[in-house]
Structure formats: C-alpha cells, structure tokens
Amino acid sequence: MLAAAALPTAALALGALAIIGVMLAAILTNRLSPLAAMILVPVIGAATLGLGAGVPGWILAGVTKIAPVAGMFVFAILFFGVVSDAGLLAPLVGGVLRLVGRKPSRITMGTALLALLIHLDGSGAVCFLITVPAMLPLYDQLGMDRRVLACCASLAAGVNFLPWTGPTLRASAALHIPTVQIFTPMLPVQLVGLVFVFGAAWWLGRREERRLAALPLAQDGAAHAVATGMGPTATGADPLHRPRLFWFNLVITLAVIGLMVGGVAEPAVIFMVAFALVLTINYPNAEEQRARIEAHARPAMMMAGVLFAAGAFTGIMNGAGLIHALAQSSVALVPPGMGRSLPLLVAVTSMPLSVVFDPDSFYFGVLPVVAQVAGHFGVPPVQVAQAALLGMHTVGFPISPLTPATFLVAGLSRIDLGAHQRFAFPWLLGATLVMTLAALAIGLIGL
DSSP states (O other): OHHHHHSOHHHHHHHHHHHHHHHHHHHHTTSSOHHHHHHHHHHHHHHHTTOGGGHHHHHHHHHHHHHHHHHHHHHHHHHHHHHHHTTSSHHHHHHHHHHHTTOHHHHHHHHHHHHHHHGGGSOHHHHHHHHHHHHHHHHHHHTOOHHHHHHHHHHHHHHOOOTTSHHHHHHHHHHTOOHHHHHGGGHHHHHHHHHHHHHHHHHHHHHHHHHHHTSSSOOOOHHHHHHTTOSTTOOOOOTTOOGGGHHHHHHHHHHHHHHHHHTOSOHHHHHHHHHHHHHHHHOOSHHHHHHHHHHHHHHHHHHHHHHHHHHHHHHHHHHTTHHHHHHHHHHTTSOGGGGGGHHHHHHHHHHHHTTTSOHHHIIIIIHHHHHHHHHTTTOOHHHHHHHHTTTTTTTSGGGOTTSHHHHHHHHHHTOOHHHHHHHHHHHHHHHHHHHHHHHHHTTSSOO
C-alpha cells in the first residue's frame, strides 16, 4: 500500500477504471476466458502503475479470503451430483408428471415445480436438461406453446437463487460477505417471488387452455405421454440409483439446506461432511467413489478456478487501493439525494443488465465499485449484494446470451432463441420488480 499511497487518487481511479474496462472488454468479446482475464489484466495493470512489488502478497491475501467460498462450491457440486446419481430426483420427476395430468394450467405449474426442485443443485444447465425433456412431450401432445415451457422453467430456476448458486457465491466473494449473511434475510423476498412464479405459470396455463379450446380440433393424448413413458424421462433401472437409500439421501439433503440457512456451521464444512457421508453410504466401493468424483469434478473445478482467479483480482484491486480510489472519485458523480437509492437502482436494472454483462464481469468488476460508492452514503455492502441478486444472472440468466443455459433451454424447447427471449423477458422482469417491491416493503433495501 506504500507504493499505492504515493500515487494520487485520480491516477489510481483512472488505473482502476482502465483495468476494469479492459477486463470487461476481454471477457465480453471472448478475447480471454474470465479466469485468464481476472488474473492477467490486474497483474499487468498493477505493474504498469508501478505497483508490481505488492502483487504477490495481494494475490495471496485475495485467494485466502476466497478459499472458503471456493471450497463450499466444490463440495456442493459434488454433494448434489452424488445424491442425483443415487436417484434422489427420479421419484420427484415421476411424481410431478403424475400430478399434472392433461390440464394446461396444471402442466405449467408442474413445469415450474419440477424446475424448482431440480434447481436445488444450483445448476441452471442441469435444471433445463431434466425439466424440459420431461415436460416437452406433454406440451407437444396437447399442442401447447413451447415458449410457455421455456418461460415457466426459466422463471422457477431464476427466482430459486440459493447460497451455493453462482451469483450468490460471486457476490460473497467479490464483497467478502458470508453467503448466509446475504441470503438468509432474502428468504421472505424469495417466497414472494415464488408466489409470482406459480401465479404466472397458472395464468400462462389458463391462457393456453382458452387458446386450445378455441381451436377447431383440440389435440389429445397428453396422458398417453405419461402412460407410455414418452421422452427421455422414461428410462430403465439406472445402475447408479440407490432406491433403498432414497429417504436417507432426502433427509441428508434437507438437513444440509437447513444447516446452511440457519448458519449453524461454515457452509464449506457442512458440504464437505455431507458429501463424504452420502458418497460413502451410497457407493461403499472405493472404485465407485472415484468414478462419482471424476464424473462431477470438471464443473466443480472450473468454477473453483474462476473463484480463485476472482480472489486474485479483488486482492490486487483492493490491496493496491484501486477500488477505493475509483469509488472516491465516483462519489462526486452521484447526486447527494440518490446515494442511498443505489441498491434500488441496482435491483431494478439487474435483470435487464444480465443481457449486457456476464456474471463474472459484473460481480467481480462492477459490483465492488458500486458497493464502495454506496458505502460513502452509509449503505452497507450487503444491501448492494442483495439488490444485485434480485435479477443479475439469477432471474436474468435464462435469457442472457452470455450464459450457456440460455441456449440450452431454447434448444431443448425447440424454439428460436429470439422467440424465447422476447416471450420470457417481461415475465422475468416482472419477477424482479415484484421481489424488489417486497425487499422495499420489509426494509431490505431503502429508497
């Protein structure tokens, strides 16, 4: 910090702006992967400013702070991967399909319910890979609009942000706030959002009922899709499934979620112990255990790498005083009357901005600056993080062209990406606005 102190605040602010701008440009134009950009750009930027001597220590400090978050994510992916392999989700999928029957309003609500349950592992891609193929035969048999399928699944997955999902982890890592401190106060807001999700799903289903009833030839046969096992959900006995251990896996999963929300212990510790337990009980053979770990290691390690790279980025930016200088310079640009409303501004714009920013560039490049500026007006950083989670790659991720899951939900639903985005956008924005009003009502964010 001595070298940084020798530089004027304006120079540090310009340096910070240049580093963030170059990093965002490199990521958004696919010149560099987020992992490489978050390491190389701040290192080169700090060296250019004459601050290279402090870089090793700042990186180490940043990585040390990020380690618990990265550990939680790795073991969360492994835990949910193992219980899914063991067949925990199979009865849930079958049960939802039996419940929905042939009535469109029940089918759309069943779609939302299934997506909500599957998304408990925090992966939007997995949620869509299971939900859409399971429900698509019903939609096609009745002649229902496939855009409704994609929209209902997107709504449920988007509102179902959790302590172990990517946006929450990124917000926690970028602002150095425990995930439980960010997430737990948002539970009432999320419940309001889920009411909106199921209300919207019901209304879309009712609209489909009226549309189908007006057709000269009503399509029939949705029940046949379930009865004959149409689609990818009709599979034989999976050798990895452990039906006798279903209740054990369910109890462990509910216990993990309860302990996470209650803040009983560090999330990384909870998932480490839970993962070791379900892996050992479900697959007692050492070779089977290695196979299950290898099956889920790639996504776990990829995200862990991004999080450690983010630790290096935030370590340099904070250690060199770059974020602080940029925030100080930015304060003068914010009208005094608007300072305390920054979280509200973030919340309202978070979902549309998901189309512009990818999650890494926003949470690690933009959010720390906004939090620093808001802090000068007495706004706690946690409020900024919570405001961002109301839409930024939570509700907004299923239509963002910067996330693979968007192309997945459109492709699996067999609709054009543009058609999906145009249809789902107002509903997803509605979910963000409803949750923002709920956050205002309970005082989570202020005017």
